[in-house]
Every structure is written in structure tokens, then in C-alpha cells.
Amino acid sequence: xxxxxxxxxxxVYDLSxxxxxxxxxxxxxxQRQKKEEERVSQSALARVDQQWQYRIxxxxxxxAEVAALQCYLDRSCDQLHTLHTLHxxxQCYLDRSCDQLHTLHxxxxxxxxxxxxQLNGDRWMKLPEDLQFMTYLREWHIHxxxxxxIPAYIEAFVDLRVLDVPKNGLTKIPEEIGKLISLRxxxxxYNKLRSIPAxxxxxxxxxxxxxxxxxxxxxxxFELRSLQxxxxxxxxxxxxxxxxxxVLRMENLQCLDISNNRLTxxxxxxxxxxxxxxxxxxxxxxxxxxxxxxxxxxxxxxVISADELYSIPSHIVDSPDIKLIRLYDNPISAxxxxxxxxxxxxxxxxxxxxxxxxxxxxxLQDRDTQPMYTTKVSLSCLL
Numbered sequence: 107x108x109x110x111x112x113x114x115x116x117x118v119y120d121l122s123x124x125x126x127x128x129x130x131x132x133x134x135x136x137q138r139q140k141k142e143e144e145r146v147s148q149s150a151l152a153r154v155d156q157q158w159q160y161r162i163x164x165x166x167x168x169x170a171e172v173a174a175l176q177c178y179l180d181r182s183c184d185q186l187h188t189l190h191t192l193h194x195x196x197q198c199y200l201d202r203s204c205d206q207l208h209t210l211h212x213x214x215x216x217x218x219x220x221x222x223x224q225l226n227g228d229r230w231m232k233l234p235e236d237l238q239f240m241t242y243l244r245e246w247h248i249h250x251x252x253x254x255x256i257p258a259y260i261e262a263f264v265d266l267r268v269l270d271v272p273k274n275g276l277t278k279i280p281e282e283i284g285k286l287i288s289l290r291x292x293x294x295x296y297n298k299l300r301s302i303p304a305x306x307x308x309x310x311x312x313x314x315x316x317x318x319x320x321x322x323x324x325x326x327x328f329e330l331r332s333l334q335x336x337x338x339x340x341x342x343x344x345x346x347x348x349x350x351x352x353v354l355r356m357e358n359l360q361c362l363d364i365s366n367n368r369l370t371x372x373x374x375x376x377x378x379x380x381x382x383x384x385x386x387x388x389x390x391x392x393x394x395x396x397x398x399x400x401x402x403x404x405x406x407x408x409v410i411s412a413d414e415l416y417s418i419p420s421h422i423v424d425s426p427d428i429k430l431i432r433l434y435d436n437p438i439s440a441x442x443x444x445x446x447x448x449x450x451x452x453x454x455x456x457x458x459x460x461x462x463x464x465x466x467x468x469x470l471q472d473r474d475t476q477p478m479y480t481t482k483v484s485l486s487c488l489l
Contacts, residue, residue, distance in 0.1 A: 221245065228252050238262070244288075249273060261285035265454055272296050272316075284308035295319055295340075304329040307352075318363075319343040331355035342366050342386065354378045365389050365409070377401035387411070388433045395419060411435065 221244040223237065230251040238259045240283050245268040253274050260266070261282035268291045269283075276297040283289075284305030292309075295318040300319070307329035315336060317323060324345040330352040337360045339353065345366040353362065354373065366389035377398040387410040394417040395410070405428055410418075412432035422428055 172272070197416065223247065225249070225251060225253075233257060241265075244268070246270060256280050256283070258282050264288060267291070269293070281304050281305045281307065287311065290314065292316070297324055302326055302330070306330060307332040309333070314338040316340040318346070321345070326352050327352040328352050334358055337361065339363070342389075349373055349376070357381065360384065360404075362386070372396055372399070374398055384406070385409070388431075389435070393417070397423065407431070408434065 221242065223240065223243050223245065224247045225233070226247075227248045228251060230248075230253060232253060233248075238257070241262045241452045242265060244262060244265050246263075246266065247268070247270045249270070250273040254277060256271065256276065256279060258280050259282075260280065263286065265288055266286050267288055269286070269289060270291065272293050272295040274297055276294060276299060278299065279294065279302060281303045282305075284307070286309055287308045289312055291314040292306075292312060293314075294315045295316050297320055299317065299320040302321045302323070304327040306312075307327065310332055312333050313335055315333070315338070318340050319342070322335075322345065323341070324347065328351060330350075333356060335358060336356050337358060339356070339359060339361070340363040342363045342365040344367055346364060346369065348369060348370065348415075349362075349364060353359070354375060355378065357378070359379055361382050361384040362379070362382060363386040369390035369392055371386065372387075372392060373395060374396050375398065376396060379402065381404055382402050383404050384407045385405065387408070389411055391414050392410060393414050395415070397419050399405070399421050400421045405422075407429045408422060409431045410433070413434055415432070422430055432445065432469075439444040
């Protein structure tokens with residue numbers, strides 16, 4: 107008798123097929139959900155539902171309240187539309203304005219250059235002939251040329267504001283300069299001027315006047331007292347034996363540089379310069395500072411040579427508001443064999459020394475107190 111076989115047959119399937127089938131169904135379900143969301147978002151159901159909710163809420167309100175609510179909603183929509191329109195208009199205006207400002211800035215630079223005349227270098231012996239017809243110019247800048255005079259036709263340049271003509275060997279300033287009623291700045295440094303025309307006093311709008319290093323210049327015409335708007339006057343490196351009377355009448359003068367001249371004393375009425383803030387007296391032989399200088403209430407800086415100075419008001423020395431700089435010249439002199447060379451380069455050395463002093467003093471202006479070592483400084487012309 108054969109024994110019967112007992113057991114259970116277990117079917118074996120490929121699991122990868124089951125996984126693919128399941129993932130396919132999940133993918134199709136996600137696609138159906140995505141399409142349904144897109145359909146709902148594009149349909150009017152949300153707006154219809156909102157309208158129904160609004161109507162239901164209105165049923166609970168009185169008629170006057172419903173009218174007020176509807177008016178408010180209409181006004182809010184109009185305001186939002188207006189704000190949106192205004193924003194777009196403003197942005198457009200700002201973009202257009204920026205473009206216009208950029209263009210205007212470039213045009214302004216180009217336009218300003220049209221009003222400026224510049225000439226540099228010793229190859230120039232005379233001014234261009236066409237210059238006399240360019241009467242619209244506002245600035246002349248003529249540096250280090252061999253042009254020996256300013257032409258008389260300058261009187262036609264009534265809009266000229268800056269006349270900058272240093273290092274040209276000029277021997278005189280024409281009387282016609284008095285016609286330049288718009289002139290603000292005049293620079294005739296390092297020329298060969300022997301006198302200044304009285305007509306310069308007619309330039310009543312002049313604010314800055316520089317006449318450094320003209321050698322033979324020893325006086326100024328009394329008519330310059332009319333320059334009541336003058337704030338900066340530089341007459342250093344000349345032959346002034348005293349401060350000119352016309353200078354003492356310039357009530358609005360703030361900076362006076364009369365260094366490297368032949369001063370021995372200061373006038374008692376120096377306190378006429380009520381607005382004076384900075385006074386340069388170094389490289390002179392001033393022996394005494396008058397008490398009246400203490401009346402200059404706006405004085406902030408005084409630079410003076412102290413080799414021969416024996417009297418100075420204690421108020422100026424002790425005042426914390428005044429920077430007092432007393433300089434001592436270097437006693438070393440040049441050897442005899444180098445005298446000729448020293449004479450030739452005197453102008454260059456004076457200019458370099460002036461630049462040094464300017465830099466040195468500017469470094470002190472930002473300090474609250476006067477450092478002790480500035481009370482005695484030794485300068486050498488042999489640097």
C-alpha cells in the first residue's frame with residue numbers, strides 16, 4: 107500500500123512585477139489628483155462659494171449695514187486699482203527721470219568745459235587770435251607760458267569768474283580788468299608784476315586774490331579797499347614793508363598771507379580785520395605783536411617768525427582757541443661758491459618752502475590743541 111503525499115503547493119511570483127504594478131497605480135492616482143486640482147483652480151466654484159457666503163452673511167445684517175458694506179468694498183477695489191496704476195506710473199516716471207538725470211549730468215560736464223579756456227607750456231608765445239571772440243568764457247587757466255601780457259580785449263569777458271595766470275612772466279595787469287564785474291578769483295602768482303592797477307578795486311565780487319612771488323611788488327593801491335567780499339589774500343614773497351592800508355579796510359577778510367616780506371612791525375589798527383581767522387607772518391622780522399590783536403575774536407591761527415620777536419600778548423599765547431606757531435629760521439647759510447646757483451633757484455626754493463608750510467599747517471588745523479613741538483620749528487633753505 108502506498109502512502110499518500112500530503113502538502114501545500116505555494117505559488118512563487120516575481121516581486122518586481124508586483125512593484126511595477128503598484129507604482130503604476132500610484133502614478134496614475136497622482137495624475138488624477140493633479141488634474142482635479144487644476145480643474146478646481148480654474149473653475150468658478152471658489153468664487154461662487156465666496157458669493158454664497160457673502161449673501162448668507164448679508165441676510166444677518168440690516169439693509170443699511172449691507173449698503174454700507176457694499177460701498178466700502180467698492181471703494182476699496184477702486185483704491186487698489188488706483189494704487190496699482192499709480193505705482194506703475196511712478197516707476198515709469200522714476201526710470202525716465204534717472205535716464206534724464208544721467209544724460210543731464212553728462213551734458214552738464216560737457217557744457218561746463220565749453221566755458222573754460224586752458225593753456226599750458228612754454229611753447230606758447232601769444233594767445234590764440236580766436237580767443238577774443240569767445241567772450242562767453244567763464245574761466246581762463248594759463249600756466250607757465252611765455253605770454254607776457256593780458257590783452258586789453260579782456261574787458262569784453264564780462265562773465266569771467268576765474269582768471270588763473272601764474273608763472274607767465276607778466277609785467278602788468280591791464281586797466282581793463284576793472285570791467286570784469288563777475289570775477290571771483292584772480293591768481294597772478296610768480297610773475298614779474300611791479301604794480302597793481304587801481305581799477306582792480308572795481309571788481310567788487312572778488313573773493314580770492316593771490317599775488318605770491320612777484321619780487322618787486324611793494325604796495326597796493328588804496329582803491330582796493332572796495333573789495334569788501336574778499337576772503338583770501340596772498341601777497342607773500344614780495345617786498346612789503348608794512349601791511350597796506352587798503353588791506354586793513356577789507357572787513358570780511360578771513361585769511362591773510364603776507365609772509366616772506368620786509369615787515370618789522372604790525373599796525374595798531376590791525377583789529378580792523380574783524381573777520382580774520384588765519385594770519386601768516388613768518389619769514390619777516392616782526393619784533394612786536396600789538397595788544398590790539400587780542401580784539402580779533404575770530405582768530406584761529408597765527409604763524410610768525412620768532413627770531414627777533416620780543417613781545418607778544420599773553421592772551422594769544424595762552425588761548426586754547428588760537429594755534430600759535432613760532433618759527434625759527436635755520437642760521438646755516440650757503441657756501442660762497444654756491445651763491446650764484448642759489449640765486450638762480452631762489453624762486454623754486456621759495457615755492458617749495460611755501461608748499462611745505464602749507465602742508466605742515468594744514469596738518470595742524472584738524473588738531474584740537476597745539477602740540478608742544480610746534481612752538482619751535484627750524485626751516486632750512488638748503489633742503
